[in-house]
Every structure is written in structure tokens, then in C-alpha cells.
Amino acid sequence: MSSIRDYPERWEVVGSQEHFRGRIIRVRSDQVRMPGSDGPETVVRDVIDHPGSVGVLALDGADRVLLIRQYRHAPGYMLWEAPAGLRDVQGEPTWKTAERELLEEAGYRAARWHTLVDTFTSPGMSDERKRIFLARDLTEAPAEPGFQREHEEADMPVEWVPLDEAVAKVLAGDIHNPTAVVGILAASAARAGGFRDLRAPDAPEG
Structure with missing residues (x-):
């Protein structure tokens, strides 16, 4: 049986800023700590929160x-x-x-x-x-x-x-x-x- 299957994981968020909160969605920027061969690096990722x-x-x-x-x-x-x-x-x-x-x-x-x-x-x-x-x-x-x-x-x-x-x-x-x-x-x-x-x-x- 193939091992290909999506699974949940959450990398560390060291900071977050909300930009917009509307009737349905919320928009924020997360500072995410990324793994790397030269040590962790923090990058910004914009996220739209949605109820599904x-x-x-x-x-x-x-x-x-x-x-x-x-x-x-x-x-x-x-x-x-x-x-x-x-x-x-x-x-x-x-x-x-x-x-x-x-x-x-x-x-x-x-x-x-x-x-x-x-x-x-x-x-x-x-x-x-x-x-x-x-x-x-x-x-x-x-x-x-x-x-x-x-x-x-x-x-x-x-x-x-x-x-x-x-x-x-x-x-x-x-x-x-x-x-x-x-x-x-x-x-x-x-x-x-x-x-x-x-x-x-x-x-x-x-």
C-alpha cells in the first residue's frame, strides 16, 4: 500500500499580525520558523482564515x-x-x-x-x-x-x-x-x- 498520504503538521510561529477581519474571512501575516541545513530561518507567510x-x-x-x-x-x-x-x-x-x-x-x-x-x-x-x-x-x-x-x-x-x-x-x-x-x-x-x-x-x- 502506498505511503502517500497528507498529514497535519504545524511549524513554529514566532509572531503574527492581523491585517483585516471581515464578515467571513480574516487576513494575517505569520512569522514562521523554517527548518534548513544552515539552521532555522524565519519567513513571513500571509494567511487567509476561512470557516470552511x-x-x-x-x-x-x-x-x-x-x-x-x-x-x-x-x-x-x-x-x-x-x-x-x-x-x-x-x-x-x-x-x-x-x-x-x-x-x-x-x-x-x-x-x-x-x-x-x-x-x-x-x-x-x-x-x-x-x-x-x-x-x-x-x-x-x-x-x-x-x-x-x-x-x-x-x-x-x-x-x-x-x-x-x-x-x-x-x-x-x-x-x-x-x-x-x-x-x-x-x-x-x-x-x-x-x-x-x-x-x-x-x-x-x-
């Missing part, structure tokens, strides 16, 4: 992927995405967060949930951790009473795309959203293996 997020790759009985289109201001694009959201409810299991996002953003519930893939979205500068779930056995469902989409989410059309076509669109550069890209490719690989190696929705995060 979840994504949902919803796959129906015809092997079609659910995608939603959403405006993203930072890159200035309308992107086709998988439903996703922040881990912003204290103590809520991640798959329950994903369940809520699938309902609120796309209007669907799923009877079968599995952990599909875990990622750090941009580990060179952010600690954001994202877990993407595979949701199957889908049914349309109304949103919770009183819930109303607003801002970028007010107009998010839903499209069902055959999984093979979605893979082709990823490789052609037509789909850019990282949750959609990773989820689509992981779902294709999982299907090729008969979905045998999928983890439980509450599998521990390494």
Missing part, C-alpha cells in the same frame, strides 16, 4: 450532474457550479450543511449521501477546507417556509448535464469553478469503480 465550506455533486438516475449558474464578482464571470456553501452553523455536521445547501440553492433533497472528496481550496494562502459530497436518489422539494434567495442567488438557473459531457466540458476549459471541476472528475472516477470506495457522509476528515 461544503459542496454537493448531485447525480440523478440518468447519470446527469446538477449544475447551477451564479455570478461571481471577484473573477467577473458567470460560472456553472455545483451547489456549495459555508460551514457557518456551529456544530452542524458537514453533510447536513450540504443537505441544506442543495435544498436552498437547487430545490432538491437526496436520500443517499457519500463523501466524495476532500480538498484545501488554496493551501498556499488559505486554510479553507472543503468537503464535496455525492448526493443521489434525488427528489424535488420546496424550500423551507420563509426562505428567499437574494443577491447573486436570486437568479440561479439549474441545468442537468450528462456526467460524460460535464467531464468533457471540464477538460475543454468550459467549467472553471473548482468545486464543480473536482466534483465532476471525482464522480466520474467513482462511477468507473462502481461507487465501491466511497466513504460515509460522516467520515472523519484527515
